[in-house]
Amino acid sequence: MTTNNGCCAGIDIGTNTILMVIGQQTEQGAWKILRDEHGIARLGEGLSAKGLISDVACERAIAILARYAEIIADVGVTHVRAVATSAMRDAANATEVRIRLERALGHPISVIDGSTEASLTFAGTVDGDSRPCLVVDIGGGSTECSYGTGGRVALAESVNVGVVRLTENCLAQKPSTAADIETATSVVHAAVASAAARIPAGTHMYAVAGTPVALAALELGLADFDARHIHGHVLERNVVERWMHRLTSMTIDELRSLPGIHPQRADVLPAGAIILLTIMQACGIDRCSVSTAGLRYGVMMTTA
Numbered sequence: 001m002t003t004n005n006g007c008c009a010g011i012d013i014g015t016n017t018i019l020m021v022i023g024q025q026t027e028q029g030a031w032k033i034l035r036d037e038h039g040i041a042r043l044g045e046g047l048s049a050k051g052l053i054s055d056v057a058c059e060r061a062i063a064i065l066a067r068y069a070e071i072i073a074d075v076g077v078t079h080v081r082a083v084a085t086s087a088m089r090d091a092a093n094a095t096e097v098r099i100r101l102e103r104a105l106g107h108p109i110s111v112i113d114g115s116t117e118a119s120l121t122f123a124g125t126v127d128g129d130s131r132p133c134l135v136v137d138i139g140g141g142s143t144e145c146s147y148g149t150g151g152r153v154a155l156a157e158s159v160n161v162g163v164v165r166l167t168e169n170c171l172a173q174k175p176s177t178a179a180d181i182e183t184a185t186s187v188v189h190a191a192v193a194s195a196a197a198r199i200p201a202g203t204h205m206y207a208v209a210g211t212p213v214a215l216a217a218l219e220l221g222l223a224d225f226d227a228r229h230i231h232g233h234v235l236e237r238n239v240v241e242r243w244m245h246r247l248t249s250m251t252i253d254e255l256r257s258l259p260g261i262h263p264q265r266a267d268v269l270p271a272g273a274i275i276l277l278t279i280m281q282a283c284g285i286d287r288c289s290v291s292t293a294g295l296r297y298g299v300m301m302t303t304a
Helices: 055-075 086-090 094-105 114-126 163-170 178-196 210-220 237-248 252-256 269-283 295-301
Strands: 007-013 017-025 031-040 079-084 109-111 133-138 143-149 152-159 204-208 234-236 287-291
Touching (some): 007 055, 007 295, 017 295, 031 055, 031 295, 079 094, 079 295, 086 094, 114 133, 114 143, 114 204, 114 295, 133 210, 143 269, 204 269, 210 237, 210 269, 234 237, 237 269
Parallel strands (some): 079 109, 204 287
Antiparallel strands (some): 017 031, 143 152
16 A cells, blocks of 8 residues: 555546546645546436436446545545535435445545535636636536636536436437437526626636547547546637537447547537537637546545
């Protein structure tokens, strides 16, 4: 076991993914990242229809968290903070599932509200950027929009529109029909319109989570995930729109064969492109910076 005094882990238990970052803060206040882990459990699979997290989805999450527990022990983490978001906020059996997941992880799990999620995502993404910034986190069950200046959050909102939820409710068939795309776009626009109206012109936008990361990888032609190229990549709105039209026209097999895209994420990528494009249009933003950080980083920074 490697011992790291003051080593912190931040865990984000989402509707589609379960992510963990482990870092250590230097004397200068910067964070040295030791591990950055990714797993897809899709806790929210079927949640919209049944209101419950299924045993199968729960078992997938347990396996991921058990692996994370081993990593935490091996690295010698001294502070662990785990949070759960949309799926665990919505599920009728959330308490039962949380207890099972806590046993696998060996640490408490807090179910946080959407505003807290948005604020933590902002903190984990802007990284000292003093400009007026909008951070958009497109999750599986919800999307968080946070706005602030000088690293301070002035607006933090969460809407119940995410890639898994939108796919299951509007975009289940592949390819998507024009009517499906129109319906999905209308759903997203109605959900984000209020927040978008409060974003000042000239705001810099960061986009985090799987959708912008995947779109950046596709645009760059990457066969494998490479944060060095993806983090900070700028996506123009016309590029997002081009990929939205291309992705929504694909069959499920075509989506799963895309280079650099995890097969378990492929089916929800069209929905993610619609969400990102609609938010950029609603806010009048022409480009966004892709960030591979986000909620788990904000959680890590608040563990000590």
